[in-house]
Amino acid sequence: MISGVSIYEILTVSTIIFFIGVYGFVTRKNLIAMLMSIELILNSAALNFVIINKYLFPEQLGGAIFSIFIIAVAAAETALALAIIINLYRLIMSLKTDDTETMKF
Amino acid sequence: MNLSNMLLMRNELVLILVILILIIADIFVADKNKKAVNYIAVGLFAVHTLIGFIPLKEGALFGGMFVTNSLVWGFKNILNVGVLLIILLAVSWLNKNSLRNRKIGEFYILIFSSLLGMFYLISSRNFLMLYLSLELSTLPVTALAAYDIFNRKSSEAGIKLILSAALSSGIFLFGMSLLYATGGSLYFDALTGNIGHSYLSIAGLVMFFAGLAFKISLVPFHFWTADVYEGAPTPVSNYLSVISKSSAVFILMITLFVTLNELKDIWIPMLYGISILTMFIGNFFALRQQNLKRFLAFSSVAQAGFIMMGMLAADHLAASSVIYFLAIYIFSNIGAFGVVQAVSLASGKENISDYNGLYRTNPKISLILMISLFSLAGIPPIAGFFGKFFLYTAAAGKGYYLLVFIAVVNVTISLYYYLLVVRAAFLRRSENPIPYFKSDIFTKIGLIIVVIALFFLGLYSPFYDYIDSVTHILNI
Numbered sequence: 117m118i119s120g121v122s123i124y125e126i127l128t129v130s131t132i133i134f135f136i137g138v139y140g141f142v143t144r145k146n147l148i149a150m151l152m153s154i155e156l157i158l159n160s161a162a163l164n165f166v167i168i169n170k171y172l173f174p175e176q177l178g179g180a181i182f183s184i185f186i187i188a189v190a191a192a193e194t195a196l197a198l199a200i201i202i203n204l205y206r207l208i209m210s211l212k213t214d215d216t217e218t219m220k221f
Numbered sequence: 222m223n224l225s226n227m228l229l230m231r232n233e234l235v236l237i238l239v240i241l242i243l244i245i246a247d248i249f250v251a252d253k254n255k256k257a258v259n260y261i262a263v264g265l266f267a268v269h270t271l272i273g274f275i276p277l278k279e280g281a282l283f284g285g286m287f288v289t290n291s292l293v294w295g296f297k298n299i300l301n302v303g304v305l306l307i308i309l310l311a312v313s314w315l316n317k318n319s320l321r322n323r324k325i326g327e328f329y330i331l332i333f334s335s336l337l338g339m340f341y342l343i344s345s346r347n348f349l350m351l352y353l354s355l356e357l358s359t360l361p362v363t364a365l366a367a368y369d370i371f372n373r374k375s376s377e378a379g380i381k382l383i384l385s386a387a388l389s390s391g392i393f394l395f396g397m398s399l400l401y402a403t404g405g406s407l408y409f410d411a412l413t414g415n416i417g418h419s420y421l422s423i424a425g426l427v428m429f430f431a432g433l434a435f436k437i438s439l440v441p442f443h444f445w446t447a448d449v450y451e452g453a454p455t456p457v458s459n460y461l462s463v464i465s466k467s468s469a470v471f472i473l474m475i476t477l478f479v480t481l482n483e484l485k486d487i488w489i490p491m492l493y494g495i496s497i498l499t500m501f502i503g504n505f506f507a508l509r510q511q512n513l514k515r516f517l518a519f520s521s522v523a524q525a526g527f528i529m530m531g532m533l534a535a536d537h538l539a540a541s542s543v544i545y546f547l548a549i550y551i552f553s554n555i556g557a558f559g560v561v562q563a564v565s566l567a568s569g570k571e572n573i574s575d576y577n578g579l580y581r582t583n584p585k586i587s588l589i590l591m592i593s594l595f596s597l598a599g600i601p602p603i604a605g606f607f608g609k610f611f612l613y614t615a616a617a618g619k620g621y622y623l624l625v626f627i628a629v630v631n632v633t634i635s636l637y638y639y640l641l642v643v644r645a646a647f648l649r650r651s652e653n654p655i656p657y658f659k660s661d662i663f664t665k666i667g668l669i670i671v672v673i674a675l676f677f678l679g680l681y682s683p684f685y686d687y688i689d690s691v692t693h694i695l696n697i
Contacts, residue, residue: 137391141388147384151384151387154384154388154391157394158390158391158394160395161395161398162394164395164399164402165398165401168402169401172402173405176406178401178406179398179401182349182352185349185352185353186352192356193390196363196364197363197380197383200363200380200383203370203376204373204376204377204379207371207373208373216377218373219378219447219448219451219452
């Protein structure tokens with residue numbers, strides 16, 4: 117527990133971070149910026165797990181451990197995405213989503 | 222904990238062993254003999270598939286995170302056979318190109334690691350396990366989608382797949398955290414009956430569902446499907462469309478039917494709407510495609526809509542009909558993708574109009590194409606009909622007559638576009654048809670197994686009876 121801070125305030129923060137991430141993912145035109153937005157979404161979920169564990173179920177460890185796994189997997193995901201982005205950059209010399217797209221319906 | 226309990230993970234342990242042997246083999250085989258890795262991989266995986274058929278004890282490991290029972294065991298066998306067929310069909314594609322040749326080992330290692338993730342995914346009974354195995358099954362496939370590193374389309378498919386997969390897993394995680402808040406546990410067993418009926422749990426359910434719907438490519442979340450299937454190498458599209466989709470359907474079914482059963486009055490109308498949307502949008506977009514891989518992508522979106530229709534009934538019959546349909550769908554889609562791949566390897570052509578006159582030059586492969594497409598459409602003597610029939614029965618059994626009617630309308634639409642391809646191959650003539658080509662022995666074996674399975678699975682009723690008997694484990 118953090119004294120003076122209720123669970124509602126922290127959950128509001130994590131929800132705001134989540135929606136900033138979703139908004140950024142939808143509106144950004146740069147692949148790296150999209151990756152950063154995804155990072156925000158994942159971190160908001162990790163924050164959520166820690167807070168819920170700490171405030172609602174302090175006798176457990178599940179949520180805290182979950183957040184560590186989220187951080188680790190997010191790193192792996194970012195590494196793979198960056199590898200693919202670098203390969204794409206070598207081919208088209210651009211990171212803009214508009215230049216990337218050749219296949220459309 | 223007794224070490225012999227670990228044998229409950231026999232499928233996974235054998236697969237890990239196969240992957241390790243392949244890594245070592247990949248190091249020691251010289252670059253000019255790399256084709257030998259194909260034979261090692263296919264041989265080892267065939268042995269793994271055979272070992273998989275040995276019956277397995279029931280039980281749980283890691284405090285109930287990992288469960289194995291006859292339902293899971295049976296479904297793992299279906300996945301094994303599917304992957305075996307996919308790698309049989311992939312051999313000629315891998316041998317074709319000298320650039321790919323150096324990376325043959327990578328292809329098999331990645332595809333097997335992804336399958337390992339699928340195994341843990343369908344065995345998982347805990348949110349942490351579910352998340353980790355979902356990532357383990359997705360990340361190798363995204364690497365595979367970008368496998369042709371000098372091909373622009375392949376890289377584009379890779380980046381689209383990884384970005385949408387990462388977004389979906391983020392939403393999925395947020396939903397899980399909300400369900401954790403309401404239920405107070407990460408274990409499915411402890412959550413069952415404890416989730417309650419609050420706005421928080423409903424938001425959790427919707428986000429959780431959205432995350433899995435990305436993997437199944439249900440309609441509001443289907444945008445990546447066509448681009449990725451078109452751009453990725455054909456064996457990878459094949460893998461994504463059958464193995465990845467069916468294991469996600471399996472775990473979605475278990476979570477919805479058992480763990481989230483309390484929120485039934487929320488997810489049933491949700492599935493109802495999504496099923497109708499998915500069928501219509503999948504079918505109408507498939508109508509206007511020229512590229513066969515895009516065409517099969519939208520047809521697989523439409524098939525997902527039919528699966529959701531079967532799941533609506535949310536009872537024992539629904540579970541067995543969905544699993545039966547998935548088993549048949551795996552074979553029919555592998556057959557269709559296999560033919561597309563063989564033709565595009567021989568001639569480099571992927572458009573429907575290029576198939577004009579295929580029957581005159583390559584009669585056998587066009588027959589296989591016809592059988593697989595008829596199975597996808599659901600024409601009687603072939604297994605696909607029985608799969609669809611049981612889905613209708615499940616939905617009609619609960620009184621969703623309107624939905625069944627809409628599904629029948631959709632089958633008619635889908636029959637039209639499947640027949641367009643068959644007409645191109647059989648009835649149309651062409652000035653320069655695709656010349657006669659011979660496939661290698663692996664492709665032949667794979668396609669023959671598919672054709673036998675498509676006739677056999679529909680008519681051999683003990684197969685359905687078996688699935689029906691094992692779904693009792695779900696306790697719905």
